[in-house]
Amino acid sequence: RDVVLPRYERITFERELRALQGKPLAEFVSSGHPLLAATIDLTLERHRDLLKRGAVLVDENDPGENVRVLVYLQHSIQDGRVTRQGERRVASRQFQFVELFETGETRQAGAAPYLDYRPITADERALVDGDLEASWLHGDLEGQAMSHAVQHLVPGHLRELQERKEAIVQKALEAVKDRLTKEINYWDHRAQELKAQEAAGKQLKMNWQRAQERADDLQRRLERRLEELEQERKLAPLPPVVVGGALVVPRGLIESRGGTRSEPALFAKETARVELLA
Numbered sequence: 001r002d003v004v005l006p007r008y009e010r011i012t013f014e015r016e017l018r019a020l021q022g023k024p025l026a027e028f029v030s031s032g033h034p035l036l037a038a039t040i041d042l043t044l045e046r047h048r049d050l051l052k053r054g055a056v057l058v059d060e061n062d063p064g065e066n067v068r069v070l071v072y073l074q075h076s077i078q079d080g081r082v083t084r085q086g087e088r089r090v091a092s093r094q095f096q097f098v099e100l101f102e103t104g105e106t107r108q109a110g111a112a113p114y115l116d117y118r119p120i121t122a123d124e125r126a127l128v129d130g131d132l133e134a135s136w137l138h139g140d141l142e143g144q145a146m147s148h149a150v151q152h153l154v155p156g157h158l159r160e161l162q163e164r165k166e167a168i169v170q171k172a173l174e175a176v177k178d179r180l181t182k183e184i185n186y187w188d189h190r191a192q193e194l195k196a197q198e199a200a201g202k203q204l205k206m207n208w209q210r211a212q213e214r215a216d217d218l219q220r221r222l223e224r225r226l227e228e229l230e231q232e233r234k235l236a237p238l239p240p241v242v243v244g245g246a247l248v249v250p251r252g253l254i255e256s257r258g259g260t261r262s263e264p265a266l267f268a269k270e271t272a273r274v275e276l277l278a
């Protein structure tokens with residue numbers, strides 16, 4: 001991978017904005033870019049404990065009045081290959097999010113639900129302090145989230161990776177077999193030709209033993225590569241790990257406690273017109 005530079009003249013997070021007239025070519029920062037990877041690593045190194053400490057967020061799009069808990073989980077799947085440290089290699093790692101409710105209901109919260117939330121203000125916090133100390137929030141929330149992840153998220157992650165991996169491995173198997181088998185056949189045939197020419201007394205630049213060694217090396221390489229690809233198919237999920245969590249307060253609860261809740265001015269007044277338009 002590329003190195004992190006001390007300074008960038010221009011960067012962008014939008015591919016279409018890399019080249020703009022009158023401006024230098026921008027570095028496109030996306031998933032996997034060393035600058036982004038280093039920033040994430042450094043942030044986690046210094047502040048990972050804040051994830052477990054938690055936060056209180058407000059969902060502006062929720063008119064309800066039920067506080068919920070958002071739990072962040074990290075889930076990994078290993079394949080059969082072994083790293084230099086003797087550990088099985090991680091083939092896929094995902095962040096997953098689960099929401100827990102007072103009723104005991106659990107549900108998947110999507111890819112990055114926190115992007116739609118904002119921090120709660122001090123005045124809003126004062127309005128809902130009692131709701132944030134409810135007894136159900138002191139239960140085994142991590143265990144509840146883990147149980148949901150094991151039953152619903154892990155199988156889906158494994159199934160998705162199996163389908164994707166099978167297609168990639170099968171394509172690689174066909175390409176490797178085709179290419180190396182042709183090379184093996186070529187050098188096998190070449191070895192036999194050289195052997196016959198050598199027996200006939202011809203002076204050769206390459207002896208038949210070297211050609212045969214080349215064929216044998218390619219055969220071992222083929223067997224090794226096929227074994228590596230087979231190991232990629234051997235997927236095993238690891239237990240999910242709880243990374244952090246947050247309390248999510250719906251906008252409706254804050255408005256209810258503050259006495260500012262009201263129905264929209266045109267609520268249910270233009271039903272007939274809307275139905276005709278539909």
